[in-house]
Amino acid sequence: MSEIVVVFDFDKTIVDCDSDNWVIDELGFTDLFNQLLPTMPWNSLMDKMMMELHSNGKTIEDVEEVLHRIPIHPRVIPAIKAAHALGCELRIVSDANMFFIESILKHLGIREYFSEINTNPGYVNEEGRLRILPYHDFNKASHGCSLCPPNMCKGLIIERIQKSISEEEKKRFIYLGDGSGDYCPSLRLKEKDFMMPRKNFPVWDLICKDPLLVKAEIHGWSDGEELEQVLLQLINKISMEENALFISSDCKLQTLSVSAHEALPKVLPVRP
Numbered sequence: 181m182s183e184i185v186v187v188f189d190f191d192k193t194i195v196d197c198d199s200d201n202w203v204i205d206e207l208g209f210t211d212l213f214n215q216l217l218p219t220m221p222w223n224s225l226m227d228k229m230m231m232e233l234h235s236n237g238k239t240i241e242d243v244e245e246v247l248h249r250i251p252i253h254p255r256v257i258p259a260i261k262a263a264h265a266l267g268c269e270l271r272i273v274s275d276a277n278m279f280f281i282e283s284i285l286k287h288l289g290i291r292e293y294f295s296e297i298n299t300n301p302g303y304v305n306e307e308g309r310l311r312i313l314p315y316h317d318f319n320k321a322s323h324g325c326s327l328c329p330p331n332m333c334k335g336l337i338i339e340r341i342q343k344s345i346s347e348e349e350k351k352r353f354i355y356l357g358d359g360s361g362d363y364c365p366s367l368r369l370k371e372k373d374f375m376m377p378r379k380n381f382p383v384w385d386l387i388c389k390d391p392l393l394v395k396a397e398i399h400g401w402s403d404g405e406e407l408e409q410v411l412l413q414l415i416n417k418i419s420m421e422e423n424a425l426f427i428s429s430d431c432k433l434q435t436l437s438v439s440a441h442e443a444l445p446k447v448l449p450v451r452p
């Protein structure tokens with residue numbers, strides 16, 4: 181049973197660019213995108229852009245080919261695999277879409293490391309066109325959060341995940357993100373949790389304005405290498421703390437927790 185839930189943003193956190201911009205730019209639709217951006221919400225524009233791609237003869241295979249060569253820092257996949265091997269539960273909360281995220285993760289061979297992906301629905305319709313829909317149906321009711329775009333409040337998603345985990349389990353969250361949409365969830369984290377904002381990106385700037393608003397411990401990172409170092413250090417720190425409690429409550433379980441540590445890479449020395 182894992183005591184740590186690691187929540188990853190996707191764009192500029194797992195992959196090293198914005199997947200929406202990457203697809204639009206690589207297929208040569210940047211000008212149209214920039215022209216339409218002031219006229220509608222990002223999420224609706226992405227759906228419209230997929231229609232434009234389709235009517236200009238770009239197939240779903242063209243989109244997938246572009247997704248499969250999206251830039252990713254070489255230390256991010258090892259970091260994800262190590263966190264999983266250390267027993268963490270991994271989730272994604274992203275304002276990209278399910279089609280892009282699953283195509284990329286499956287291509288990289290890391291889809292199965294994540295227990296849940298919370299993102300905007302994305303699917304290929306009967307005409308072979310990709311449809312991208314809002315996560316929250318804002319035609320029915322607004323999510324009521326002034327910090328977030330109309331299609332998705334990541335804070336509400338974090339709140340749901342927190343509620344779905346029973347209090348007795350005492351799970352601790354580590355949240356990684358870069359964008360302004362990652363600020364709302366950072367405000368929902370508790371004292372025992374950790375926020376990992378990407379340094380000098382929008383969420384970092386928002387946190388720096390008044391760091392005391394974030395109850396979680398803040399640990400910045402700037403690239404995939406630092407993401408890996410900081411994430412594994414935090415997991416290790418939490419595991420040591422939890423094991424200390426565990427051992428003091430039942431000495432017989434000490435061997436169990438020690439052997440679990442020995443099998444794993446990059447851990448600090450185990451207490452005697």
Ligand SMILES: [Mg+2]
Nearest residue numbers: 189191192359
């Ligand atoms: Mg992002």
Ligand SMILES: [Zn+2]
Nearest residue numbers: 325328333364
């Ligand atoms: Zn929000």
